[in-house]
Amino acid sequence: MALRAALLRHVRVPVRALNLTGRTSEQLLSGFGSLFRSMSSHGDHITREEVIERVLSVVKSFPKVDPSQVSPEVHFQNDLGLDSLDNVEIVMALEEEFKLQIPDLEADRIDSCNLAIEYIYNHPMAG
The missing domain is CATH 1.10.1200.10 (ACP-like)
Known part of the structure; x- marks a missing residue:
């Protein structure tokens, strides 16, 4: 839930787009790890x-x-x-x-x- 909340503060995704794909929001968000790492406040993600x-x-x-x-x-x-x-x-x-x-x-x-x-x-x- 914390990940979801953090994502929702930075990303706006139309609800209709989520429903058309047939996937849950968690499934959609799981593939964006590197994108969100680049958006984090500390710059590059730790190794x-x-x-x-x-x-x-x-x-x-x-x-x-x-x-x-x-x-x-x-x-x-x-x-x-x-x-x-x-x-x-x-x-x-x-x-x-x-x-x-x-x-x-x-x-x-x-x-x-x-x-x-x-x-x-x-x-x-x-x-």
Whole structure:
């Protein structure tokens, strides 16, 4: 929903055009990632390598985490032994690090470094 709201502030698409295509607005918007990255306030979108490095850094700095156990494939609960509250705290730290808001439904799905990396890299406003 946050992506949709951000898009609607910048792009005007006639409702009739959406209905004629037979696609949902999410399907239409999913193909415009690079366009919206170029429209973001921070200029060029951050690279995948930078996202990986920063996500891993946030997770390694979490007090209950052994930094030597952290990799892009690590699962917060299964591999690091974190609970759901820890998971929420990590997502909040990622929001602060990348200066974005992750909707609750999306935040609930982010339970590993890999999912965090994918979400943030594909977010048009991540900085």
